[in-house]
Amino acid sequence: MSPLLSRVSPLALLASLSFSSAAVAADINVPANTTVSGQKTFGGTDKITVGAGGKLTSSANPTLNQTSTSTGVSVDNFGTIESTGTGTRAIRFNSGTAMSFTLTNEAGATIQSQNDALQVGTAVTSGTITVNNYGLIQATGTGSNNGQAIDFGNIVAGTASITINNFATGVLQTADADGVRPGNNATINNYGQIISNNFQTNSGADGIDFQTSTGGTVNNYAGGLISGGRHGINISYDPTANKTTSSITVTNYAGGQIIGRNGSGVGSDVGGTVINYGLISGDIDNIAGVANGDGDGVDIDYIGNITNYGTIRGTGAKGVGSDGKTNTSQGVAIGGGVIDNKAGATIIGQADGILVDNSSEGPAFGAVTITNAGTIQGTTRYGVYINSTQNNTITNSGTITGGGGQAIVFGSGDDTLNIRTGSVINGTVDGGAGNDRISLSGTGTFAGAINFETLSVDDGVWTLTGTQSYSSGVTVAGGAELVASGTIGNLVTIAAGGRLSGSGTLGALDLSGVVSPGAGAISTLTVTGNATFRSGSVYQIDANAAGAADKIIVGGTAALAGSVQVTAASGNYAPSTSYAIVQAAGGVSGSFASVSTDLAFLTPSLSYNANNAYLTLSRNGVFFQSVAANRNQRAVAAALDTTPTASPLFLAVVGKSAAGARAAFDGLSGEGVTGALNVGLESNRLFGSTLADAGQFWRSGETRDANGISISATTPALGYASLESKKGPIAPRMTQEPARLWRMWISGFGQSARLGGDAAQGSATQRTSLGGGAIGLDAAVLPNLLLGFAGGYSAGGASTDQRSTHVDTHGWHIGGYGVFTFDPNYISASLAFSDFDNYSRRSVFGLGTGETANANFGSRVLRARVEIGRDVDLFGLRATPFAAVETAHIWTDGFTETTAAFPGFAGLSALTFAARETDSLPLYFGARFKRSFALDNGWRLTPDLSLAYVHEFEPTRALLASFASAPSAAFTIAGARPDENYLQVKGGLRLDVSASVALFASFEGEYGGRTQSYAGRGGLKVAW
Secondary structure, eight states: OOHHHHTSOHHHHHHHHHOOOTTSOOOEEEOTTOEEESOEEEEETOEEEEOTTOEEEESSSOSEEEEEEESSEEEEESSEEEEOSTTOOSEEEOSOSBOOEEEEEOTTOEEEESSOSEEEOSOOOBSEEEEEESSEEEEOOOGGGOOOSEEOTTOOSSOOEEEEEEOTTOEEEESSSOSEEOOTTEEEEESSEEEEOOOTTOOOOOSEEOTTSSEEEEEEOTTOEEEESSOSEEEOOOTTTOOTTOEEEEEEOTTOEEEETTSOSEEESSEEEEEESSEEEEOOOOOTTOOOEEEOSEEESSOEEEEESSEEEEOEEESBOTTSOBOOOEEEEESSEEEEEOTTOEEEESSEEEEESSSSSSOOSSOEEEEESSEEEESSSOSEEEOOSSOOEEEESSEEEEEEEEEEEOOSSOOEEEEETTOEEEEEEEOOSSOOEEEEEEEEEEOOOBSOOEEEEEEEEEEEOSEEOOTTOEEEOTTEEEEEOSEEEEEEEEOTTOEEEESOEEEEEEESSEEEETTTSOOEEEESSOEEEOTTOEEEEEEOTTSOBOEEEESSOEEEOSEEEEEEOSSOOOSEEEEEEEEETTOEEEOOSEEEESBSSEEEEEEEOSSEEEEEEEEOOOOGGGGOOSHHHHHHHHHHHTSOTTSHHHHHHHTSBHHHHHHHHHHHHOGGGGHHHHHHHHHHHHHHHHHHHHHHHHHTOOOBOTTSOBOOSSSOOOOOOOGGGOSSOOOOOOSSOOOOOEEEEEEEEEEEEEEOOBTTTTBOOEEEEEEEEEEEEEEEEETTEEEEEEEEEEEEEEEEGGGTEEEEEEEEEEEEEEEEEETTEEEEEEEEEEEEEEEEEEEOOSSSOOOEEEEEEEEEEEEEEEEEEEOEEETTEEEEEEEEEEEEEEEEOOEEOEETTBTTSOOTTOEEEOOEEEEEOEEEEEEEEEOOEEOTTSOEEEEEEEEEEEEESOOOOEEEEEETTEEEEEEEEEOOOOOSEEEEEEEEEEEEOSSSEEEEEEEEEEEESSEEEEEEEEEEEEEO
């Protein structure tokens, strides 16, 4: 090898192989961390690669120059490609009209020059161009040396596919010109930043400028920023290059921002489609020397389609536009089309929220349809201003505000304003010239508008306030309701099925539906002109016992037809009460075909004279009993029927509807006081059951030897286990267990129950709860005979919510019990006596008196129980079939309620309850099962289960009452009661911890068709 060749470095050799002269195109490779200087040319399918830290630089224009047709050139830059000359470009594609290339600028890489960093210099018409930017592409020149980061502006026609992807780390920026000129029908997908800056007077610095192409698409994703020194995104109009029907499509996603810092966020001199989820803003930056600026959020001069889920705003304007007109700032300025502002979205302009015109204060190029569910606001002028000769529509369920006092202004077309539920309009509404219409749908309040010819209530309920006038009148459709709260100066027509209410003033009335002045309150409706009641119409009237009723005052004539329906308030009605329901200054003609009322005991009738129609309510002969729906109601009604017709109690009920009377019967009945019977009987039963359980405890054999072998008091032990098997110490052997004759026990008990109501009887559901305790002492007076006695205390309550009644009961108990065994049979008996103090409190409803009736009374219960049974062995269990009968008798003292309205005295609704005796006679058939288990520590555990069928021969729980204000009228009222047949389930555990001490606990449930109760006991027994 030549010494000269041996001294040539491998790197230099590689460079000599990789690069040829500038005149010959070939692959270009700049290794990592290497600088290569000079202009390079390329074409065809050349691959150009700059490694990380590498640099391709020159002062030439451009540094990379296409000299032959590009059919598949790829540029992959990890380092820097730059031109350092004045007004020069870094990369230029400049050969042929058919062109395809892919350029990828990686993260951390830079392509830069003073003029265009990347340019296509020829009018390409076909091919595929793709740019993927993860790094920085920038043009740093200003003034005459400025340029774009990407300039494909020479591509103005044809079918070339252009895609520019600026990823999250990517930055496309300029110092004094448009950021990107993407070319005809290009698509830009931006996740990063596209920023153009303007230097002093340069007004052409848009973030993205489609120039006069036929359009393109911009997708700005979350985190993406497009910010222009003038417009954020723009397309211009040139009659020689594109058409007014040309358009751009911009989608700004949530988290994306498109900002024009001295112009529009999105501006189009032609058409456009904008879908916004993020922020689009047109601002004014007040740079010195820049006199003019028009900050519109979105400005589409011709026909556009805008859907907004986010915020579109215009924050200010200055100077004049290209047409010489003073600039004003709008959230949206448009020449026609569709605007849909979604719920939660905002369109706001420093002057107008939305301006529709030809961009020079002339009529718009097309009609506009605006749907608003969000917020539209003009800060100093109009919410929506439409300069148009065409037929435009606004549908509002959101908020429209005009800071200058006018919220909505239409043009001279035949316009429609649709008001929907949720609509709020701050400022006046002007329909302008033409035949304009307002449609109300949903529910809300409308304060009116000017220069509209018709208003229709199409569905829902709408309240009209203020003074409103519609030359062609107001119509209310079937199923809709108009609440007249202000003045409507023209004809109001109510279609069949429609409804008119309120207390306002109408110019005239044509009624085929329903009119109800006041809508539930007694009011007067005024008609200044004529009123016509059509056949099938309904006049609904509210009336009261004081002689007041709804009224319609007519300034002209009243032509009557249809029917009258009377809803009368509760009250003390006189035998006959008359009301003037129509007064017509011009006279009354015709008559109503019928009249009806919801009152059960008053009959309505109608009469007329020349200028009036009258309603009269007169007492009829209907008995209260005839509207009662069950036995309890009939009992109360029968008593009321015997009271004097002039008594306050009679008058309080006679003015009611059938349903109102039934509610009054329930309120007067005092049915919930029967809860004292249920709580008293159950408290006594649980105490008595505790006595019976104590006897069963003894009978099952509770005395044991020290090693846990159960024996009786007199029977020798049957045997003993071997010493080796014992788990604990062994007591000395005895031939007989010492007798333990005495036992003392203490027990607590509680219960919660639901007694279902009976529809035929008319009783309501009652819920009871109680708790108490008992202590007892007994002795085995004979080896087979136990006698004992006990005492106890309990407290409980009963609530009958449907009768607004609560009863509290407190009582003490004493009793005795005994068990006699004759193996394997037994007989047991117990006797329990209880004395109770009861307090009842009930709120009386259905009369309107607002009284609360209180009472304090006593009651006593005596219960006896007898049970027989027999023990048998069943698969290792002790099974005990048994039968038992109980008889209980409760004495309830007589008493009279006092009322909170008259403390210490009986009010209108107070009752007197007679002394009453009530029986209970349940019969039990069942069986018990138990088995004992010796524990390792010498204790013994005995679980048991009892199942029984119960039949109650005397389930009725009733009291005899009379009205304190009319004591001769007595009635029997029945409350909630137990089922006649139900299942009783008991389960328990007994733990013998020594020969003398045992703990016990049990659960008891009773399940019937209407009644369910749950009770529990627990306690301690000690024997000696």
